Amino acid sequence: MALLDDLADELARDVLAALDDLGDDRFYEKVAKSVGELSPTLQEAFMTSIRLRLAERRGRRTLETALAKLRAGSA
Template sequence: MQLIDDVADRVAIEVLKLVDETGNLDIVEDVKKVIGTSSQTLEEAYMTAIRVRRAEARAMELIGTLRAQNGGA
C-alpha cells in the first residue's frame, strides 16, 4: 500500500535527521515501539525505510570518496 510506504519513509527521514542532530541512536527504536503499538504493518515499513535510507547514505558516502580519489570526475 502506497500510503504506508509514504508515511513510513516520511517518519524515517525525520527520525534519521533527529538522530544526526542528537547522536541518540535509541530514537529509531523508541519510534519503532510507538508505531508498533498501533500498526505492525507501519512498524515493518518504517524499519525497512530506516534500513534503506541508511544504506543509501553509506552508498553515497562511498561514491563521494571514490569520486574524490579520482579527482572529482
C-alpha cells in the same frame, strides 16, 4: 498500500534528519518500537524505509570517498 508507504517514509525521513541533532544514531529503534505498539504493519514499513535510506547514505559516502581519492590523485 500507498498511505502506509507514504506515512512510513515520511516518518523515516524526519527521524533520520533528527538523528544528528539528537546525538543518538539508533533513535530510530525507539521510534520503531513506539510505532509497533500500535501498528506492526507501519513499524515494518518504517524499518524498511529506514534501512533503505541508511543503505543509500552509506553507498553515497562510499562513492564520494572513492571520487575524492580519484580527484586527489589526479590533481
